[in-house]
Amino acid sequence: MSSSNYLSISDILVTNEKVPCKFLLDLPKMGFLDPSAAENDLKAGTNIEIPLWLAESLYTRRPPLVSVDLPKIYKETYREILNADACTVDMHKLGQHFYELGCYIAKHDIKSEVSATLLNTYRQRFKMILSATVSTxxxxxxxxxxxxxxxxxxxxxxxxxxxxxxxxxxxCPLTTASMIANHRKRKRAEMELS
Structure with missing residues (x-):
């Protein structure tokens, strides 16, 4: 999920997830974003959770207005649990859109550990799900x-x-495709000519 899909309901739900951010500049008349703020202005250094779509738009501005922090489900503690045995984790409680949100968040991970964890988690759980689908x-x-x-x-x-x-x-017995049969005949003819 490298780019957003404007018409996808699941993508809308993913980008509505709140992520922790730190504001890098003072923002006048934006204090309403912080429910604990007593002032109308949002001060630099304020840490609050905002929807991913808003965080992305504030992050891509030049200069960036926020730095996006990793949500707790992508931090080291959870990464260790997932890398140890992802099959025992209740993904429903951890995050409905764990993989999709992780794809967005991965670009904010300097060490690229989120990407590796997503891949490892998916591999482990894919094997479990695949074996479970064979037996109802x-x-x-x-x-x-x-x-x-x-x-x-x-x-x-x-x-x-x-x-x-x-x-x-x-x-309906399986048969050799005509393309494969013709390929074999051509190979045989080439071998005889050589």
């Missing part, structure tokens, strides 16, 4: 999934059932 009994034993994992699991279950029913029918 084990799909219920899987830790609660994130929104994107739920979508992929539903697709995998539908595909697995379709494959199983197709294999049971057995009246």
């Amino acid at each position: 009994d084990s799909i219920n034993s899987v830790q609660p999934l994130s929104a994107s994992e739920r979508e992929r699991t539903k697709s995998a279950v539908v595909t697995e059932r379709a494959l199983s029913s197709w294999l049971k029918i057995g009246d």
Whole structure:
């Protein structure tokens, strides 16, 4: 998810997630963003959580008005837990849009550890979900999934059932594609000419 999709409901939900930010400059008449502020102006150095879409627009200005901090689910403590065994984590509680938000947040991670954690977490959980889709009994034993994992699991279950029913029918045997057969004939002809 390298760029936002204006018409995607899931992308709208992801960009509405609040992220911690530190304001780098004084912003006149923006004190309403900080519920604890007593003044009308927002002072430099103020730390508050704002929606990702607002943080991105303030960060991309020149000079940047905010620095975006990592949300707690992408910080070192959670990264260690996920890297140890991501299959035991309740992704539903951790974050409905864990992977999608992580893609946005990864560009604010100087050490690029968020990207590695996202990839590692997805690999571990993909294996778990894949093995669970083969058996409908084990799909219920899987830790609660994130929104994107739920979508992929539903697709995998539908595909697995379709494959199983197709294999049971057995009246449509697999044959070699004509392109492959022609390729083999050409290779054989080339070998005979050499």
